[in-house]
Amino acid sequence: MKLSGLLSRANHDLPGVTGVARVDRRAGDLLRRLSPGDIAVLDQVDLDRRTAEALVTAEVAGVVNASPSISGRFPNLGPELLLEAGIPLVDGVGTGVLRELKDGTKLRLHDGAVWVGEREVARGVEQSAESVADAMIEAKAGMAAQLEAFSANTIEFLRRERALILDGIGVPEVYVPIRDRQVLVVAGGPRHAEELRRLRRYIREYRPVLVGVEAGADTLHDAGYKPDIIVGDPDGIGTETLRAGSEVVVPAQxxxxxxxxxxxxxxxxGAVTFPASGNAEDLALLLAEAHGASLVVTVGLQAGLREFLDRGHSGSNPSTFLTRLKLGSKLVDGAAVATLHRSRVSLGVMVLLVLAAVVAMVAALAVSGVGQVYVDVAVDAFRSVVEWVKGLV
Structure with missing residues (x-):
């Protein structure tokens, strides 16, 4: 066997995870360049939920963070999401790795070390479920200070964007009619595809305006729906989805x-721009509210206390908080709608009721001596009704 073949086999047998390095200090630019099997190398203190979700969606083989993924300021959700998806996270390797590694370099991650061939180029902490859980407990102590900062940022954001938040000034015009209609906004949050499937009956009955936010637009398209409006950075949305959408709204700085x-x-x-400092999810909600939606149902948009503190961008936290205050009672979570919209009568009960009615009719026809032709007609009618009932469920 040739020496190159022996080396290749030896590298293949080495422990750990291997992949091609994609290196960028800015997470947003990095996410646009990732392919399945890559190892993402970034520098982000307190890895936030949205970045982690994008890394999971990109199907990376591993993540190397130059900074601590959990600093202790607050319990951020990113590391936990990566580990739940089975993606190894090597943490706190230092900023030198960003200069040392080049795009396209083949890396191997093992026991907290970053290897290029037989050379160790960086070492950090490989996070585990236990280490993340312990760090999250300690981080809860930092929430009080984070809440104070959040309050100050909210006041500053309201001063800067009060015309948009209070009066809707700056919201672009759209051709899709929204006034007095229900709007379904789908974003790429955890389990959003599953939530969308549970809303099939709601969509079929109410025909809401379908708004896809970035990855949520692809989910709508994959589920067989045509997005009426797409909101978000087009670089993160599939070409077929963009072409299928009726209108595209691009957030602008x-x-x-x-x-x-x-x-x-x-x-x-064709597209219109939406200049604002909020994130794409919030802009989609403001768009629906400003154009007179009667109800806004959300899928993949979480807005609990941890999510407010975990946005990862200082300007988007106040945006999320104030946007939800603006919509008020118009805003409804999709999971609640799916639960309330479930059929109260099961398929089995409906079929039994129809069967009883048909059997009674057949018996009456047989007793009256009308003939087998009418019995056959009754049986065919029963089958049609059963198929109709199935279509309702």
């Missing part, structure tokens, strides 16, 4: 720059 707009133009798809 306050200076007017809109990431992903060039891709939309290259595809020949």
């Amino acid at each position: 306050t200076d007017g720059h809109a990431p992903g707009l060039e891709r939309i133009q290259d595809l020949g798809i």
Whole structure:
């Protein structure tokens, strides 16, 4: 056997996880370049939920963080989500790894060490479920200070965006009619595809305006729905989904720059920009509210206390809080809608009722001597009714 073959086999037998390195200090830029099997190398203190969800969706083989993924300021959710998905996380390796490693380098992660071939280039802490749980307990002590910072950020955000939040100034016009209609907003949160499946009957009955936010737009398209409005960075949305959407709204920075707009133009798809400092989820909710939606049902949008503190971007926390205050009673969680909309009569009971009615009719026909033809007609009618009942469930 050739020496190269022996080396390849030896590398293959080494313990740990291997993959191609994708390196970037900015998580947003890194996420757009990831492919399944890559090892993401980033520098993010307190790895937040949204970044972790994007890494899981990208199907990375591992994550190397130059900074601590849990600093102790508050119990952030990112590390826990990565480990639940079976993605190893090597933490706190130092910023030197960002200079040492180049895109395309083949890495191996094992026992907290980062290897290139037979050379160890960095070492940190490989997180486990136990280490993350212990760190989260300690981090809860930092929530009081985080809440104070959150309050100050909320006041500052309201000063900066009060015209948008209070009066809807700056919300773009859309052609899809929304006024006095229900709106279903689907974002890429945990188990959002499962939540969407549970809303099939609701969608069939009420025909809400379907708004897909970034990964949520792809989920709508994959489920067989045509998104009426797509909100988010087009670089993170599939081409077929973008072409299927009726309208595309691209969030823009306050200076007017809109990431992903060039891709939309290259595809020949019309789009409008939405200049604001909030995240795409919040902009989708404000869009629905400003155009007169009667009810806004959400899928994949979580907004508990931990989620408010875990957004990872200082401007989006107040945006999320104030947006939900703005919508008030119009905003309903999709899980609650699915629970309330379940059929109160089971399929079995409905079939038995129909069967009883048909049997009574057949018996009456037989006794009256009308003939077998009418019996056959009754049986065919019963079968049609059963298929109709199945379509309701």
